Amino acid sequence: MLIVFEGIDASGKTTLSNLVKEYLLKKGFKVKMFSYPNYASIYGSIIKLFLESKIDLAYQELFFLYILDMFREKQEVREAIASGNIVLIDRYYTSTIAYQCSLGFNYEIAKKIIEYLDMPKPNIIIYLDVEPKIAIERKIKQKVPDVFERNMEFLGNVRRMYWKLINEGYPIKNWIVVDASKNIDEVFNIVIKALNI
């Protein structure tokens, strides 16, 4: 079983995925977590330089770096699922489509490349929906925002791209949309009820 957490920056993915992990562990499930970008990986380290404005990258380069970062761990994810874990992923290739296609990468080509790479498909995608204004306010309180996090207009476009995916039912129909402007306890309860595990 593969559960993916999606949403714009500071929608609450990391907080919520950790809460869900604790909940599932307490219930006796085996759980494995992945998170992208993986800043410890070779591709993630290049992405980090970009997010900190230390290097400039074209959106095409970003698309491939983010996707390769996930592709590198594809086998590990498959094996974790096969050995009975509930796998939780904080951002997946649905982020790559939402962000890099908002920057200009061709949407249909992006889907074809991802299909060709034969990445493990999520069973459920939890989408934390929040207005960019609220998200940016949260981020500023947490840390110095990176290049994407401080751009309200861009995050608005990313949010619209997520809705395009949801409405299309890509890559699965099973998107659980949660109003992430609610407080974290409410968001958590809604998600647990919807997961029905």
Ligand SMILES: Nc1ncnc2c1ncn2[C@@H]1O[C@H](COP(=O)(O)OP(=O)(O)O)[C@@H](O)[C@H]1O
């Ligand atoms: N529902 C919520 N209401 C208020 N603050 C939240 C909520 N969810 C997360 N936060 C706070 O917002 C910040 C970003 O949350 P985080 O989980 O890191 O988001 P993401 O992983 O989506 O970037 C953190 O400081 C977190 O404590």
Ligand SMILES: Cc1cn([C@H]2C[C@H](O)[C@@H](COP(=O)(O)OP(=O)(O)O)O2)c(=O)[nH]c1=O
């Ligand atoms: C996974 C992924 C993330 N991103 C962006 C979203 C974020 O702005 C940034 C870093 O992701 P993330 O680590 O989730 O953000 P944070 O630093 O707040 O924990 O990378 C993409 O543009 N494409 C992708 O494929």
